[in-house]
Amino acid sequence: MTDTALRELADDPSSRKRFFKMIGGAGAVSAFGVVLAACGDDDKKDSGSSSSGSTDTGGDAKADNASDLKIVNYALTLEYLENEFYKQVLESGMVKDAKVGELAKSIQENEQEHVDALTATAKKLGGTPAAKPKTKFEGVISKGPKVILETAADVENLGAAAYLGQAGLIKSKEVLAAALAIHTVEARHAAALNMLVGRGFQANKGQGSVPDGAFAKPMDMDAVLKAVAPFIAS
Amino acid sequence: MTSSRLVAPELATIEVHGLTREAFLLRATLAAGATYGAMSATPYITRALAQEGGGDVDILNFALTLELLEADFYTNGLKQVKGLSGDEKKLATELRDNENEHVDALTATIEKLGGKPANKPTFDFGGAFASRAAFLKTANVLEDTGVSAYNGAAPAIESGEVLGAAGSIVQIEARHAALVRLARGKEPAPLAFDKTSEMAEVLKAVMPFIKA
Numbered sequence: 099m100t101d102t103a104l105r106e107l108a109d110d111p112s113s114r115k116r117f118f119k120m121i122g123g124a125g126a127v128s129a130f131g132v133v134l135a136a137c138g139d140d141d142k143k144d145s146g147s148s149s150s151g152s153t154d155t156g157g158d159a160k161a162d163n164a165s166d167l168k169i170v171n172y173a174l175t176l177e178y179l180e181n182e183f184y185k186q187v188l189e190s191g192m193v194k195d196a197k198v199g200e201l202a203k204s205i206q207e208n209e210q211e212h213v214d215a216l217t218a219t220a221k222k223l224g225g226t227p228a229a230k231p232k233t234k235f236e237g238v239i240s241k242g243p244k245v246i247l248e249t250a251a252d253v254e255n256l257g258a259a260a261y262l263g264q265a266g267l268i269k270s271k272e273v274l275a276a277a278l279a280i281h282t283v284e285a286r287h288a289a290a291l292n293m294l295v296g297r298g299f300q301a302n303k304g305q306g307s308v309p310d311g312a313f314a315k316p317m318d319m320d321a322v323l324k325a326v327a328p329f330i331a332s
Numbered sequence: 333m334t335s336s337r338l339v340a341p342e343l344a345t346i347e348v349h350g351l352t353r354e355a356f357l358l359r360a361t362l363a364a365g366a367t368y369g370a371m372s373a374t375p376y377i378t379r380a381l382a383q384e385g386g387g388d389v390d391i392l393n394f395a396l397t398l399e400l401l402e403a404d405f406y407t408n409g410l411k412q413v414k415g416l417s418g419d420e421k422k423l424a425t426e427l428r429d430n431e432n433e434h435v436d437a438l439t440a441t442i443e444k445l446g447g448k449p450a451n452k453p454t455f456d457f458g459g460a461f462a463s464r465a466a467f468l469k470t471a472n473v474l475e476d477t478g479v480s481a482y483n484g485a486a487p488a489i490e491s492g493e494v495l496g497a498a499g500s501i502v503q504i505e506a507r508h509a510a511l512v513r514l515a516r517g518k519e520p521a522p523l524a525f526d527k528t529s530e531m532a533e534v535l536k537a538v539m540p541f542i543k544a
Binding site for chain 2: 204278282299
């Protein structure tokens, strides 16, 4: 922070322009509609409408708010599930390995913070936070540490894909920034757990520490909710 | 390759639309007034909103420069670092390949948007290749920095498609960061909310590696 050159760069727009020139950037853009081939597996109509939506700052503020609230409550439900899973795993005493237990505890604490932040966000959007779902993890937990960790790894990959699937649909920049900050934490959990359970970079479909290669695939809300349905009792 | 090419005269005539972006962000902030400044993740968000720049191409070129840096780091690290285990070599190879794909995708995206992809700077990684530990530590810094840079810049992206691409890439950077941290015996996800870096912070982290 005492580095004056960097401070100048941070404070002075003309310095920043110079930086962009230095790295060879600074292009005036008027063309839109780029399609990233690598990312095109899951292009729904929604992603198109969200690109125009992001420049629409007036108008349907109420509809945008309601749409964001739905996404926040969806994320909250997933975080509740994850948090509850780790809590029950830790309480069960099934995980004997101290290092794995430590990791599970630290992930659980992350999920709790996500629950708290999303609950607060739902309220700030003027909505009612989603209720904590009734869970059924007993079947998984009773099968022992291997199945427990594999399930955790699967659920974290789902969580990361779920956040990525919503990013383009979120209207509020604030909610988007929060979702992104959580998205990459879910990705970290997913990578670590998949590696720990011995899946390497890519295992079966959607499994592994970097399961989709260089470009992560999003999942839409219906597919994610279907995948977690077995863990929800009511 | 040389700096004289990087400061090509024609670039001096191109306007960076910083004010437009600021005005846009201000409107977005006001529109979302009820939520602004009140959530648990607010410190991250206000910093993300402090970003400004010259449109999606500038953000993409910033990202491209970071990806070029990472790709070069793993490419040369794999050649020069002694004492990496088999698993660590596999990891560095996977990361290198992913970063090269990011470079290609970002380059193609910038061109499709009508922009000029950033030239590859000359990098100098100092003592980072001197040992296994130094290599992994630097990899850790680069990947964590990559995550915070993408997360910091993403809310300012205008195009939904570019945002989707950036999200798809940042998830991979986060996975890399976790795997490198795991290899170092560090907590893979030390924070519940990943840090969001302003450009100045990212620059501070990577400038030592950029020679020209």
